[in-house]
Amino acid sequence: MRRRRASRVVVVVGASSGIGRATAHLLARRGDTVVLASRSAGALADVARECRAALPARGEARVVVVPVDVAVRESVERLFEVTRERVGRIDAVVHAPAVVAYGHFEEIPGEVFDQVMAVNLLGTANVARAALRYFKAADEAGRRRRGGHLVVIGSLLGRIATPWMSPYVVSKWAVHGLARTLQAEVRHVRGVDVSMVYPGGVDTPIYSQAANFAGRVGRPPPPVDRPETVARAIVRTLDRPRREVSVGLANRFEAFGFRYLPAVFDWLVGPIMSRAGLSRTPTEPTTGNVFGPLPAGDAVHGQWGRHWLRGVGVGAVGVVVAGSGRWGSGRWGSGRWGSERWGTRRGLPRRTGARQG
């Protein structure tokens, strides 16, 4: 006979939009108590209504809203205190918050770069620290360790690099490093797990909410998954802790190319990013949701749909081009084939003021 799974208490940080919101829906549907956290109390109230409607008719699961800014350590500590007071325990934390800034590295204002680091990297560290202190502490009766599971959402861009997204790429590389370090540290701590789920392109509002100094609105490069696909992977990981879970058809292929064929990768990444990673929609310079929430833009889905077939096409072209005899010819890394050529001739973000290289 199949045993009924015990209901858990899961804190979903970054629950107001995209992958976090889809994960909160799924957990509520399964009968888990969800604690919804992000900066925008208004957007979280909407998500709370959706989750309450999804809760099974029978069961003790609840939906609780606790606003937090992960870039502020005291705010994160308060999230854990309030959750303990209101719910009594925490079994798992899903950490999803991130913000993006597009543009040439030198044209992204320093304070925008710093704040992307504060949210994506320091925010992850703040939540991980509070979660691990809670999980490693003795339970309320003082008899045994509480235990718990931290699931960090990384990114394919924590494995590869792409132009015009430098703060995000740097922060995600650091987040991957932090997650691996924590995994090594908790290896012998019974009952405490740290997992990393890293998606490729996902159709969420993160692209339209981003800071932008590139002149064109960003979009997920194909293959594009739905946020629900990533949410299912997160919930599977909560059920069965794993070190790393990749979500995305091309993740391993792209990571392999980045690592073992760097010249080929650099040759392709500019044109692919220009055509598939930036839309044709123009935009004025904006700091987007980097310094504060833009609740009107929060939703589960973005506006880009699912273009995974196009992704297969792009991948296939990449393979064919890579195999077409240029390898070893010395032309891969040259300026002639480099991304700047595309930058000037194919309408990539032009540098404001500075001469295009």
Ligand SMILES: NC(=O)c1ccc[n+]([C@@H]2O[C@H](COP(=O)([O-])OP(=O)(O)OC[C@H]3O[C@@H](n4cnc5c(N)ncnc54)[C@H](OP(=O)(O)O)[C@@H]3O)[C@@H](O)[C@H]2O)c1
């Ligand atoms: N979408 C993709 O293609 C993709 C690909 C790979 C990895 N990922 C990763 O998946 C995760 C979720 O991204 P998403 O696409 O679902 O993005 P999203 O739709 O923009 O959602 C981001 C969430 O983070 C919250 N957030 C932002 N700054 C915050 C802060 N300072 N404090 C607390 N919460 C904050 C936002 O809410 P508030 O604005 O209300 O705070 C929102 O709930 C991120 O870690 C991202 O890097 C996404």
